[in-house]
Amino acid sequence: MTVRVLSKGEATRERILDIAQDAVLAKGFAGTSLDEIIAEAGITKSGFFYHFRDKNDLAKAMLQRYLDREEVLFSGLFKQADELSEDPLHSFLIFLKLFADLMSDMPNGHPGCIVASYVYQDHLFSQDVRALNAEGLIVWRNRFRDRLDRIAERYPPRADLDIDALADMASAVADGGIILSKCLRDPSLLPRQILQYRAYVKLVFSPA
Amino acid sequence: MTVRVLSKGEATRERILDIAQDAVLAKGFAGTSLDEIIAEAGITKSGFFYHFRDKNDLAKAMLQRYLDREEVLFSGLFKQADELSEDPLHSFLIFLKLFADLMSDMPNGHPGCIVASYVYQDHLFSQDVRALNAEGLIVWRNRFRDRLDRIAERYPPRADLDIDALADMASAVADGGIILSKCLRDPSLLPRQILQYRAYVKLVFSPA
DNA sequence: ATGAGTACTGTACCGCGGGTGCGGTTCTCA
DNA sequence: TGAGAACCGCACCCGCGGTACAGTACTCAT
Structure with a gap:
């Protein structure tokens, strides 16, 4: 087993995806707000848009x-x-x-x-x-x-x-x-x- | 077969439910806006709330x-x-x-x-x-x-x-x-x- | 050590959406 | 014809997705 070491940015991106996935599976995509995701991830809205172009980009990455x-x-x-x-x-x-x-x-x-x-x-x-x-x-x-x-x-x-x-x-x-x-x-x-x-x-x- | 005659109110309610159901199955519940429903049904927002207390009430009626x-x-x-x-x-x-x-x-x-x-x-x-x-x-x-x-x-x-x-x-x-x-x-x-x-x-x- | 990215923060702003409130109007039917 | 049913109109609130952009701290190769 090779264990990839994630850079700080990659780790944040993964954390966002983890949080978003849980929320989307519970409330649907439109029912999941960016605000709740960034709050749980401990970042700002700007931080989110650094990793993803828009919400659709998040959906694609999750999938x-x-x-x-x-x-x-x-x-x-x-x-x-x-x-x-x-x-x-x-x-x-x-x-x-x-x-x-x-x-x-x-x-x-x-x-x-x-x-x-x-x-x-x-x-x-x-x-x-x-x-x-x-x-x-x-x-x-x-x-x-x-x-x-x-x-x-x-x-x-x-x-x-x-x-x-x-x-x-x-x-x-x-x-x-x-x-x-x-x-x-x-x-x-x-x-x-x-x-x-x-x-x-x-x-x-x-x-x- | 007995054919129930719908009153005007019942007919509108059914039309709202038809439109909402199609939209919800395509975009999810949170992704379906009341505005699009009322636009397609040809009524106003007030008209909608005459038939349903809120969006959750619509969800329940649909189900x-x-x-x-x-x-x-x-x-x-x-x-x-x-x-x-x-x-x-x-x-x-x-x-x-x-x-x-x-x-x-x-x-x-x-x-x-x-x-x-x-x-x-x-x-x-x-x-x-x-x-x-x-x-x-x-x-x-x-x-x-x-x-x-x-x-x-x-x-x-x-x-x-x-x-x-x-x-x-x-x-x-x-x-x-x-x-x-x-x-x-x-x-x-x-x-x-x-x-x-x-x-x-x-x-x-x-x-x- | 330093400069060029990388990985963000902060602030301000926009328009849409769900929802509330409430007064007014029109339609229907006994 | 009058009382309820079935709406319309308007004003207002906040949350949300998204944009724009300036600033900053951290990291790491040279």
Whole structure:
């Protein structure tokens, strides 16, 4: 593990993003004021605009950072799973278990998905932010689609299986599970949804 | 069918709610200004406050109306399905097909789920709105849980099946599917997710 | 040590948005 | 025709996003 040493400016920028992300996931983007962000970050408004051109720039940086972190997280989980099994199906099932366990280990539950949050406020953002958001889901789709294709080679599924939809279902169940957990204030709901997806994948690739 | 005749006041109120709902699903609640609502509705600010105490009252009315309409819609679909089959599993599968078809028939895709939208901005709302939002999901859970219990009586599932999670999965897949469809601007994604859920239900209750 | 960035602070200002208050007006319908 | 329903008009408040720009303290390579 290489630990990047952040410069003072980078550290402040990260702090702003941390604070903004919590607020945005709780109150929405328009509902989050710059004043509350700078107050909590202990800086002035001028300080904020030194780091970000405007609020939209903040939104973009938040999203980009979220997608980057997710990329690192999932690459890691897939790598772990691949080390535990050579078989594509078993590896994928292990991955889903690891994913569910990780979500279980969040005592306050998953804080929320930036992508989902932005989808319900997309008219607030510029075109490039919306495109970046869509790209985030496409990355998920491709990542899962790759795995499922490799599984389907070894475990021929029924002819009518919609593999693209099955790949997208990982995103859908994750985002839907987060909504369930947040709304009902029950952190266990998200990991249980992931395990439902896992059970489906297991069933759908079992010989009939 | 009884057609309620709306008084002028009720008609205006409904128009405000229609306009507000579209705007909120596109820009979030805080991102939607009263000025744009009243401009589109062709009324003044005073007119707005005649119908709603404040913005939170508007939020509550929107959510209540959304939940009521959903209730009517799903009761209708379940009734249709029950008329087509006595068997609880077949009826449920028919219901899911009807649901998916209905979502397919929306040319511009599903406009969005108020419940999901509110979850990502819940700190903007009063306690009673948040409670109402949670109640909406609980109603879904119970509705599906009832159906699944009746199915499980006739088609004994594997012992490890998490029926509560399977019931919640309907909400999760619907909300997740809506997010997929909205984000990637592809209306077909939502109905396909519903059909994935349907396939899972079918598999999980099939004798092994 | 010093000067050139880097990372801010301080102040002043603008227009929009949510919200309040309250008096006046028009429309509807028994 | 008169009483309530359904608004309009206007004045005012504060918070928020954003702009502009001058000044300052800290950091670090030469």
